[in-house]
Amino acid sequence: MDEIYILWWRQMKRYLRTRSRIFGSIGQPILFLLALGYGLGAVFERAGQGDYLQFLVPGIILQTLLFSGVFWGIQILFDKRFGFLKEMLVAPVPRVKVLLGNALGGTTISIIQAVVVFIVAAAFGFRPENWSMLPVAFLIIVVLSLTLASFGAGLASMVDDFQGFQAINNFLIFPLFFLSSALYPLSNVPDVLRILASINPLSYAVDALRYTMIHQTHFGLGLDLAVIGSALVVSVLFAVNRFNRIQI
């Protein structure tokens, strides 16, 4: 327990001491919120789809969690490059614990950022459909941040340099995000997009957030939760497997 706590503690210290990271990682989703929310809002409404800001906010929350989690994975890459990972990897503590302590740090950071983005969205006029569902939304956010932080940790354990991570970002993370239902409803899109979104776990994640925040759903909450649960298991196994194999 103490070991997990100290690993988490170090992640938090590091996060709070690098201000640029805080603003950078919250800035991007807020930019999306403003540019898309205000820029496309009128078009969206004219097409009879309702209030775009309401629709968009769950997607932006997911974006925050996704990029925060994956970006947090870079921390492992940093630790590998600057040597601190050695200090953690040869400790007389099972690697799973080392991973868990670190990933809980990443998870906490993601949750903080999602909450900040939520508050900013509320300031811009976002209103949840049903306030009593918010705790459920929060729980889903917690599970998603753990999933995505694990995913990020697994990815980072696989690559040795920042270029490799950049490539993963460009060719995996961005497509995953844009080809999900985070930014547009699936009801009116061409079949190609709908099919791609339907095999993309992120669509189910955002769908669950939408259900709990604005009471809209495409797949149904049951299916959403099943996909989210499976994604959690797969991501954690992936991270443990990759982390165990790190050689330095």
Place this chain on the structure above:
Amino acid sequence: MVKPIIEARDVVKTFGTIQAVDHVSFEVYPGEIFAFLGPNGAGKSTTIKMLTTMLRPTSGKLLLNGHDVAKDQAAARKSFGIVFQDPALEEELTAYENMLFHAVLYGVPKGQHTTRIEELMKLVDLWERRDSLVRTYSGGMRRRLEIARGLLHHPQILFLDEPTLGLDTQTRNVLWNYVNKLNKEEGMTIFFTTHYLDEAEQVAERIAIIDHGKIVAEGTTKQLTAKTKTKSLEKAYLKLTGEGIRDEISEDFDGLNVRSALRNQRLRG
């Protein structure tokens, strides 16, 4: 017969076409101080990395305390501590926080955290700067902090990978005195690497000379000089490894100075 606490059997490590460690076998017994002596690129760090679960051997077997390092990593990790050759500090933590992190992660008993951290930070003369971020530390200060951190918990086996590289003479003496004390009082087994002959001669009970990934000779200084029919470890070393080392010694004036300083100091006994 006493069982070895560290054992390498026919260990090979290749990186692509580079044969970093080439069929190496050796044994270290509990309570021994053992040195790996060899020039840069000889395969010292690679051997330590394999022994400490950081790298997997290409072939061969490594045992710590009877545990196969490749198979039972968790058990192996419980038995050793290490001072790395390359930096391994968290820059965004203060020196004290780095020490505390290590104390908790490496299982130093809670009641001893503050006393031990203070003792060791004073030993390497960093106590006054304990609350500065490591980011603001100079290279020498970082090295001293790494040494202090490595001595914080008391494992059965302590690995020191070129611990004195970049250290001032004073801290070198402090380090070896402390290591000797741990060895004598707690029976801690010490495995260190160095490319300073005098350090190996003064500190180690037994030395393995490694060059191009191979152990070329092994034994006490006496045995090594007898084996090569030479008068000093330096002569024996030159005879065994050829020209390579000469460059290194002559380009490293610090090493020469320290050598004479250490001779006068008589660290052991």
